Amino acid sequence: MKHIQFMDTTLRDGEQSAGVNLNPQEKLQIAKQLERLGIHVMEAGFASASLGDFQSVQEIGRVIQHASVMSLARAKESDIREAYEALKGAVAPRLHIFIATSDIHLKYKLRMSRLEVLASIRESVKLAKSLFPTVQFSAEDATRTEHAFLAQALEEAIRCGADVVNIPDTVGYTNPQEYLSLFRYMQQHVPSYEKAIFSCHCHDDLGLAVANSLAAIEGGALQVEGTINGIGERAGNAALEEIAVALRIREDHYKAQTNLVLKEIKATSALVSRLTGMVVPKNKAIVGANAFAHESGIHQDGVLKEASTYEIISPQLVGEEQNKLVLGKHSGRHAFTERMKEIGYELTEEERDRAFRTFKQLADRKKEVTEEDLHALILGETSLVHQPYEVKHLQAHFISNGTQSATVVLEDANGNVLEDAATGAGSIEAIYNAIDRILQLNCKLVDYRIQSITQGQDALAHVHVELEGVTRVTGFGVAQDVLEASARAYVHAAGKLLKRSEMDGKTNRMLSR
Numbered sequence: 001m002k003h004i005q006f007m008d009t010t011l012r013d014g015e016q017s018a019g020v021n022l023n024p025q026e027k028l029q030i031a032k033q034l035e036r037l038g039i040h041v042m043e044a045g046f047a048s049a050s051l052g053d054f055q056s057v058q059e060i061g062r063v064i065q066h067a068s069v070m071s072l073a074r075a076k077e078s079d080i081r082e083a084y085e086a087l088k089g090a091v092a093p094r095l096h097i098f099i100a101t102s103d104i105h106l107k108y109k110l111r112m113s114r115l116e117v118l119a120s121i122r123e124s125v126k127l128a129k130s131l132f133p134t135v136q137f138s139a140e141d142a143t144r145t146e147h148a149f150l151a152q153a154l155e156e157a158i159r160c161g162a163d164v165v166n167i168p169d170t171v172g173y174t175n176p177q178e179y180l181s182l183f184r185y186m187q188q189h190v191p192s193y194e195k196a197i198f199s200c201h202c203h204d205d206l207g208l209a210v211a212n213s214l215a216a217i218e219g220g221a222l223q224v225e226g227t228i229n230g231i232g233e234r235a236g237n238a239a240l241e242e243i244a245v246a247l248r249i250r251e252d253h254y255k256a257q258t259n260l261v262l263k264e265i266k267a268t269s270a271l272v273s274r275l276t277g278m279v280v281p282k283n284k285a286i287v288g289a290n291a292f293a294h295e296s297g298i299h300q301d302g303v304l305k306e307a308s309t310y311e312i313i314s315p316q317l318v319g320e321e322q323n324k325l326v327l328g329k330h331s332g333r334h335a336f337t338e339r340m341k342e343i344g345y346e347l348t349e350e351e352r353d354r355a356f357r358t359f360k361q362l363a364d365r366k367k368e369v370t371e372e373d374l375h376a377l378i379l380g381e382t383s384l385v386h387q388p389y390e391v392k393h394l395q396a397h398f399i400s401n402g403t404q405s406a407t408v409v410l411e412d413a414n415g416n417v418l419e420d421a422a423t424g425a426g427s428i429e430a431i432y433n434a435i436d437r438i439l440q441l442n443c444k445l446v447d448y449r450i451q452s453i454t455q456g457q458d459a460l461a462h463v464h465v466e467l468e469g470v471t472r473v474t475g476f477g478v479a480q481d482v483l484e485a486s487a488r489a490y491v492h493a494a495g496k497l498l499k500r501s502e503m504d505g506k507t508n509r510m511l512s513r
């Protein structure tokens with residue numbers, strides 16, 4: 001089993017994400033969390049980029065005890081000496097020198113010949129090695145560099161003392177087969193190959209950063225570089241948490257181990273997201289809010305029976321509390337019943353079936369049915385189960401500045417359908433008048449209150465009414481529509497009044513005998 005060391009560059013390449021700017025305290029906070037995560041090397045910044053970066057590198061170097069702290073430097077004496085000053089107090093300081101090797105970069109950016117680049121590698125790596133115990137050299141834009149020249153540049157760096165040599169895919173150009181072959185090519189064409197650790201560093205311009213990094217590991221890379229949540233220049237870097245978990249879950253394939261404490265992944269991801277302001281997409285692998293959320297009934301049923309049917313990663317492995325079964329329009333009875341039990345409802349089969357039907361109607365209209373929705377739904381439904389009448393259909397006709405009209409259809413406990421229509425000053429009055437006509441009620445509405453139980457535009461409405469007839473009774477109704485909730489509440493209370501009248505009638509008959 002080979003060992004893969006992780007080089008995290010969240011604080012350097014990650015901070016190169018457009019719009020991200022971390023202050024020294026925030027960088028230190030992330031560095032401490034990276035230490036808990038078990039990162040082998042952390043690139044704390046680019047000491048000569050600014051005074052703030054210099055101070056961050058210095059402070060992180062002083063504080064971090066269990067990881068090597070590294071600064072980036074151009075192949076330039078002043079950059080190297082500044083990084084040295086910054087990292088003097090570090091337990092395990094490391095310098096990262098880079099210079100581009102591709103013809104495009106040589107011609108247009110550096111305006112240097114290949115011979116000049118080789119000379120620059122020699123001078124800078126030798127100087128670095130005289131100051132630092134460990135030196136990493138990166139051939140920028142390596143994947144667009146002619147292979148033979150890249151091998152020559154890496155050989156030069158190793159001979160001058162580089163301990164780690166990196167083959168970065170700076171512009172996210174390569175693909176897995178090509179990158180794997182490039183590492184194998186170096187194995188055969190760099191004479192001092194065995195004297196250094198080969199490292200991979202991928203960008204996500206074509207969405208291949210993680211796949212390319214894993215291919216490099218198959219090709220012989222023993223160090224992998226990247227950032228938490230994949231943040232970084234342009235489309236970002238390879239997401240280290242994805243690589244780490246892929247190596248663990250597919251250990252059978254990669255035959256590689258790491259020192260990472262995987263249960264720290266979630267906390268690290270959340271911290272980086274919070275401090276950088278880079279929101280983690282919901283569907284992001286490993287750390288996205290939906291990474292362990294099951295939405296469809298068939299999957300939820302499978303997961304309830306045995307999680308491994310649809311989960312290859314246990315949420316706890318990466319520090320996530322547990323998976324989520326999200327109730328929505330694709331959910332089935334198994335998940336619905338399970339959630340009901342979790343929130344404290346032991347429903348009879350009849351109650352459960354009714355509630356499930358209403359839940360499906362609600363889910364058709366709402367993106368996600370929340371726990372509050374379920375409480376509200378049960379509140380409405382359980383009270384309906386033993387009711388003498390139920391609202392089957394409602395039609396209200398609204399005219400601005402006019403008399404409103406409504407048609408109501410009720411069903412009694414024997415399945416008989418009763419219908420009538422009425423008018424009123426408002427839609428609710430029209431509905432209540434229609435119900436009075438159907439049930440031949442003689443009562444007064446003494447209280448009507450409405451409240452929204454859940455939140456958002458698609459919130460559930462809860463209507464409470466109080467009627468005065470032979471006695472005072474209350475009723476409530478829950479529905480997404482205010483008129484429907486109002487009708488249910490009235491029918492609920494009316495049902496109680498009718499039962500009471502019925503009982504009074506029986507008592508009177510008994511007394512007169």
Ligand SMILES: CC(=O)SCCNC(=O)CCNC(=O)[C@H](O)C(C)(C)COP(=O)(O)OP(=O)(O)OC[C@H]1O[C@@H](n2cnc3c(N)ncnc32)[C@H](O)[C@@H]1OP(=O)(O)O
Nearest residue numbers: 046048049050073074075076098099100109110140170233
């Ligand atoms: C692939 C990567 O991610 S590399 C890291 C990229 N990160 C950053 O650039 C962030 C920090 N950078 C900075 O703050 C600034 O660019 C600084 C302080 C480093 C340099 O600033 P300036 O001196 O104003 O130069 P500027 O950035 O405009 O241009 C870069 C110069 O460095 C040269 N250069 C670029 N890479 C290297 C290198 N690896 N080694 C030596 N020289 C280099 C360029 O050719 C250019 O030189 P020129 O002025 O002679 O044309």
Ligand SMILES: CC(C)C(=O)C(=O)O
Nearest residue numbers: 098138140141168170
């Ligand atoms: C400095 C190097 C390693 C880099 O960030 C890149 O090439 O993307």
